[in-house]
Amino acid sequence: MNTILGIGFILIVGLFSAKAAEKIKTPAITAYLVIGIVIGPCVLNFMPDNIINISGIISNVALSLIAFSIGQNFSKRTFQQVGKQVLWISILEALGAWFVTVTALLCFNVPGYMALVFGAIAAASAPAAIIMVVRQYKARGKFVDTLMGVVALDDAWGLIIFSISLAVSKAMYLHLSTSMVSVVLKALLEICGSFLLGGIAGILLSYIGRLIKNKTELLIYTLGIIFITTGLALHFHVSVLLSCMFLAAVVVNLNNESFKYFDVLGDVDWPIYLIFFVLAGASLEIALLAKIGFIGIVYLVFRVIGKFAGTYFGAKISNADSDVSKYLSLGLMPQAGVALGMALIAKDQFPEVGGLIFTTVAATTVVYEIIGPFFVKVALQKTNQIHA
Amino acid sequence: MQVKDIMQTKVISVTRGTNLAQLLGLFKDFHSFPVVPVVDENQVLIGIVRMRNLFDVFKPHHQEILMRNPLSMLSHEPTDIFDIDIEEGMGFLVIVADIMDQKIVKVKESQSLKDAYDLMQLHSRDAIPVVNAEKQLVGIISIFDILMQIFREKGVA
Amino acid sequence: MQIKEVMQTKVISVTKGTNLAQLLGLFKDFHSFPVVPVVDENQVLIGIVRMRNLFDVFKPHHQEILMRNPLSMLSHEPTDIFDRDIEEGMGFLVIAADIMDQKIVKVKESYSLKDAYDLMQLHSRDAIPVVNAEKQLVGIISVFDILMQIFSEKGVS
DSSP, X not given: OOHHXXXXXXXXXXXXXXXXXHHTTOOHHHHHHHHHHHHSTTTTOOOOHHHHHHHHHHHXXXXXXXXXXXXXXXXXXXXXXXXXXXXXXXXXXXXXXXXXXXXXXXXXXXXXXXXXXXXXXXXXXXXXXXXXXXXXXXXXXXXXXXHHHHHHHHHHHHHHXXXXXXXXXXXXHHTSSSOHHXXXXXXXXXXXXXXXXXXXXXXXXXXXXXXXXXXXXXXXHHHHHHHHHHHHXXXXXXXXXXXXXXXXXXXXXXXXXXXXXXXXXXXXXHHHHHHHHHHHHHTOOGGGHHHXXXXXXXXXXXXXXXXXXXHHHHHHHTTXXXXXXXXXXXXXXXXXXXXXXXXXXXXXXXXXXXXXXXXXXXXXXXXXXXXXXXXXXXXXXXXTOOOO | OBHHHHSBOOOOOBOTXXXXXXXXXXXXXXXXXXXXXXXXXXXXXXXEEOXXXXXXXXXXXXXXXXXXXXXXXXXXXXXXXXXXXXXXXXXXXXXXXXXXXXXXXXXXXXXXXXXXXHHHHHTTOSEEEEEOTTSBEEEEEEHHHHHHHHHHHTTOO | OBGGGTSBOOOOOBOTTOBHHHHHHHTTTOSSOOOEEEEOTTOBEEEEEOHHHHGGGGSOTTHHHHHTSGGGOOOSOOOOOSSOOXXXXXXXXXXXXXXXXXXXXXXXXXXXXXXXXXXXXXTTOXXXXXXXXXXXXXEEEEHHHHHHHHHHHTTOO
């Protein structure tokens, strides 16, 4: 099978699997992943090699678009809109999951660089799965409002935590023998480089973009700037995610009409995400499943504890209701798309342990996607948000 | 020729506190929902309500922010407006401030027709509000207004 | 609920021979150009004129067929309506048959509101013509009509 035939096939199968998933109240992304696993090497082995070969390009493009979209949240207006409570809780629950998971893994003698990566991935949650449950039970109320605000923002914090952790983790991995100072310097260099790159690209996008008067050109121009940013980030070994997020953040804050850059991408991005998630599913290595047992369980359990602790402190600091401090973290359990995207990046960066990281996250994702919605429902019931 | 020479000056505008029932009442005899400017007490334009914003009544929670995360999309479907329960009270509970779009595409009254036309093409709008130098709402201009003006100039209409 | 219970039945329609000046005259006091159905002598729907078809007056030569070849595009620009020559006589020379769209998105009056809504979403239309079993024009239905119907069923408006 040649590459184009394969992509066409993936698009069509992905489309109909998402349609079927809708019937059983499952988000489209979950359907893409399942299809990926099924046609991947582990089950049907239907995926031609040449498609696996281009998956690097697809995932960089998809992740840069996702980071760009999520980056537009970093504006003063968004922060005012969601309010203090949501801000505190979302930052602290993401950091909490990171901190507790990293600490736990370190205690169990997992190498530092791996612990950091797992911790960062723990910060992410799955907005679609959570919204699905809220929709399904037609839940309404103050608790739901807070939950949705936190869900909307926590991927943004998650991506930042992940990018920074990955920079540190890479420095540790490559310079195992050298000092702490050089690790910190190396990581700082990568982070500052990303900000510089994203910042310059953002200024360009914003100022030259004002000269563009029609939609077709705007789409071409926006994609051009995003790809150049992503390409330069890869070339200079700085973070693609951070660069693209910062690019978006700069544009949003510089330009009143910046929404045009994001709206124009809305028509083209879904086919790319579809291919990306199917390929992500296909990267799962079932043979590694046997090896993940211990780390997987530690990750599963301590991510939840971290989310709970972070939410609790966030709620206390911002004087939220006791319902929020007690039950909101239950609503944050599902994990899917972003986590797998992060795991794929890690897989690329750490050739020796990457497969293990990815397979662990993929397996725990399956667990979270199965039990997560149940806990969301419990949280909604406990806080009386379901008016049957 | 400037925007102010051909814009519509009779415009139905609302305030932040206008509730959904009042808003819909204004247009109940219409068959299309126009661009409705939202103004503050000094007539300064602070938002717009378009038909798409009415759909947010069906999916209320932080919709705008969630939409920015591509991964929060549930399916390829547009909003299913037929399978959602809305309470009767919502006509009074939901106010314009909840659903208005703060991402406003607007034009100054002194700008040229070409500026207005380009802006509407770029953002795929059929009509946009017009403001003066003090950011106050002074009118609305539509693509059809511009087209009719050109046809008139050329003696076609 | 069927479309015929909600649709607008007072519809301005034209025939193939209606000229541009007449067509524009019908809507000169409007600020937006609606969907205008074109019917034959038996009221059978044979085309529609939308605002985008009016732009074809500025680019006359076999526009529809040329548009199907992406390589015939001159630039990324939309139609430049400001810098084109239009002769005065065009108001009488151009008729509805020249500019009407034969790619018609329409619904049957017996279809459900959901069918109509899905169709309009798919084709990005705000309003589409409604026909009976004999393909005759019987009305127009808009997204806003459907939305208002749902709102009033739920007691919101």
